[in-house]
Amino acid sequence: MVMDRPAIVALVMSAALLGGCTKSPTAAMESHLYSGSYPIKVVVSTGMVGDIVREVGGDKVEVFQLMGEGVDPHLYKASPGDIDKLDNADFIMFSGLHLEGKLSEILERLNRRKPTHAVADTLDKSKLLADPDGIVDPHIWFDVQLWRSGVAGVAETLGKFDRKNKEYYTANAAKYEAKLDALDKDVTEKLKQVPDNQRVLVTAHDAFGYFARAYGLKVRSIQGISTDAEAGLREINDLVQFICDNKINAVFVESTISGRNVRSLIEGCKAKGHEVVIGGELYSDALGKAGSPEGDYIGMVRHNVDVLVNSLK
Numbered sequence: 001m002v003m004d005r006p007a008i009v010a011l012v013m014s015a016a017l018l019g020g021c022t023k024s025p026t027a028a029m030e031s032h033l034y035s036g037s038y039p040i041k042v043v044v045s046t047g048m049v050g051d052i053v054r055e056v057g058g059d060k061v062e063v064f065q066l067m068g069e070g071v072d073p074h075l076y077k078a079s080p081g082d083i084d085k086l087d088n089a090d091f092i093m094f095s096g097l098h099l100e101g102k103l104s105e106i107l108e109r110l111n112r113r114k115p116t117h118a119v120a121d122t123l124d125k126s127k128l129l130a131d132p133d134g135i136v137d138p139h140i141w142f143d144v145q146l147w148r149s150g151v152a153g154v155a156e157t158l159g160k161f162d163r164k165n166k167e168y169y170t171a172n173a174a175k176y177e178a179k180l181d182a183l184d185k186d187v188t189e190k191l192k193q194v195p196d197n198q199r200v201l202v203t204a205h206d207a208f209g210y211f212a213r214a215y216g217l218k219v220r221s222i223q224g225i226s227t228d229a230e231a232g233l234r235e236i237n238d239l240v241q242f243i244c245d246n247k248i249n250a251v252f253v254e255s256t257i258s259g260r261n262v263r264s265l266i267e268g269c270k271a272k273g274h275e276v277v278i279g280g281e282l283y284s285d286a287l288g289k290a291g292s293p294e295g296d297y298i299g300m301v302r303h304n305v306d307v308l309v310n311s312l313k
Contacts, residue, residue, distance in 0.1 A: 032115045034090065034162040043085050045094035045103065046073055047287035048141045049119055051297040053093055055176040056155045056169050060162065064089070066103070069289045072256040074101040089114060091161060093154065096120030097128070099138035099285075115161050122153025129209050139284070142211035144184040144301065151177050183298050190305050191215050198312045202243060202251040204262055207284040211304075222261045236261065240268035243276055250279030250311040256286050279311030 034040060039062040044050040050065045057063070064085050067073055073095075078086075086092060086106070096118030098104045110116060120128075120140060127146055129137040141147040155173035159166030191199075199216065201208055205223035212219040220239060243251070243265065251266065253259040262278065269276045282304050288294025294303045 032161070036090065040162060041088060041090045043089040043092050045100050045107070046285070047295075048147075048297050048300075049093055049095050051287075052119065052151055052154050052176070053158075055179075056151065056172045057158060058168065058172050060165050060168065061158075067100075067286060069286060069295075070255055071286050073099050073103075073285050076100060077102050078106055086110065086114075091158070092116040093157075094118050095138060095140070097136050097138035097140070115157075117154065117157040119147075119150040119154065122156075123150055129213070131206075137206070137209050139207045139210055141297065142208055142301075143214040144180055144187060145214065146210060147297075148177055148180040148184070151180070179298065183301060187215060187301065187305050190309055191217070193309050194312045198249070200246060200248055201308065202239070202248060202265070203282065203284070204252075204254045204257040204259070205284070207254070208282075222265070223257075236264055236268065240265055240272065243269050244272050244274040247274070248276060250277055252279050252282050252307070252311075254282050254284040255288070256284060280307035282307060 038060055040057070040060060041064065042053050042057065042061045043064045043066065044053055045065075046067050047065060047069075050063050053061060053063050066078075066082050066085065067076055082103075092107065092110060092114055093116065094100055094103075094107050097120045100107060107116065107118075120138070123140065123146060127143075128140070131137065140150070151173050155169040158169045162169075194217075199218060201212060201217050201219045203219065203221045206219070206221040208217075208219045208221075211217070220242060222235060222239060242248075251262055253262050259278070266276055266278070283294055283300045287296065287300050288303070293299040
């Protein structure tokens with residue numbers, strides 16, 4: 001039975017109030033084993049998660065994505081349409097580590113009522129990054145091998161939910177993992193073109209820490225891990241001085257964030273006698289337009305690498 005919107009809002013609120021009296025995520029999974037028709041309706045938060053589910057689920061799933069092109073997940077708020085999608089979902093998948101910002105609480109509460117899975121839940125926790133305040137960096141997809149390690153978790157969770165197709169999901173996961181292995185190798189090879197003294201990535205917010213660690217770059221940003229807090233004048237001035245001192249020639253805007261702060265960097269550097277240009281637009285927290293080369297995860301990563309190499313080499 002499909003509940004109306006007030007019913008699911010009440011469901012979320014009751015889960016928040018009941019806390020430990022509600023079902024655990026494992027119990028929710030066991031009590032919701034799939035026996036319906038296909039395709040399974042899977043609601044996902046971001047395009048990156050959606051790509052894994054499409055690759056692993058194949059023709060057994062239909063993906064409904066909440067956050068599209070140009071959407072900043074850190075600031076995203078659930079719309080009435082999102083509530084309807086979540087209400088009608090057979091399964092819910094998201095990235096995790098509070099990437100989904102204001103939507104995270106709803107997703108976490110729903111896992112006691114509906115089968116849910118966060119890609120980050122099955123990653124090696126020792127490989128996660130955190131800022132000086134201990135806030136874990138949620139941008140895990142920028143280390144291709146780390147993101148790849150979450151594919152098996154999606155296949156396993158789908159297989160537990162839809163047991164008769166477990167082997168199908170496992171086989172699809174292996175094929176996608178092979179594609180990601182090839183992508184990781186290509187990224188490593190392409191970035192070798194960037195000289196050591198130019199391997200510095202300056203961006204609008206701190207989304208590329210995993211990328212920098214995986215592929216041997218340094219990263220500096222105006223805002224922190226989340227875009228929820230505005231950067232102050234001091235942060236911008238400090239970064240201007242860093243760019244000038246290190247003779248960095250290019251900085252980068254992001255598809256989900258206003259370029260205003262990046263333009264302030266360029267103006268600040270110019271005032272100090274150092275010319276710096278915008279090297280291009282990077283996709284950070286969302287994929288490109290559906291159907292475009294950047295509209296899937298692999299294409300998005302390749303686009304970013306091409307922009308970096310062309311601007312920094």
